[in-house]
Amino acid sequence: MDTISIILFILAAISLIAGLAGLVLPLLPGPLLIFIGLFLATWAEDFVYVSWITLLILALLMLVAHTVDFLSGVLGAKRFGASRGAIIGAIIGAFIGIFFGIIGIIIGPFIGAVIGQLTERNDLQSAGRVGIGTWIGFVFGMAAKIAIGLSMIGIYVLVRFLF
DSSP: OOHHHHHHHHHHHHHHHHHHHHTTSTTSOHHHHHHHHHHHHHHHTTTSSSOHHHHHHHHHHHHHHHHHHHHHHHHHHHHTTOOHHHHHHHHHHHHHHGGGHHHHHHHHHHHHHHHHHHHHOOOHHHHHHHHHHHHHHHHHHHHHHHHHHHHHHHHHHHHHHHO
16 A cells, blocks of 8 residues: 555545534534545545445435535424524534533524524514524534435445445
8 A cells, every 4th residue: 555545545545534523513514524535535436336326325325415404494493483693503512512512402503592582573582483493403403414424334344345
């Protein structure tokens, strides 16, 4: 194994680890980092074991993961009557929540959506409903992103080692 391949494998491992973290941390693009890691690993082996077709499938899965993640939070919020302020609040809450660990990641979007909704409509019941809708969308998006991200790794491993 030459030096370039070793460097590519190291970069692939770093990207995969960051990608796995990004599946649960809102600001890291987990599926994109996973794809980059798998691409680098394939490149390190001169595209011998994994084909461009497999990489194309992984790229499509990455796009689906990002789309579902983005749309689920917005659709969850909108379904429960979120205002523009609630959506902005949910995004800010997700960002601030990162600094408070897993609990912050879970409740940050909810609190942000409630505060954002209250700034535009002074109705606590509406704000609570919007917060719950945003949270449900956020959880659904995260679950889908995790499932797709892990599936990308699974597909790569199957193709690389079994086919």
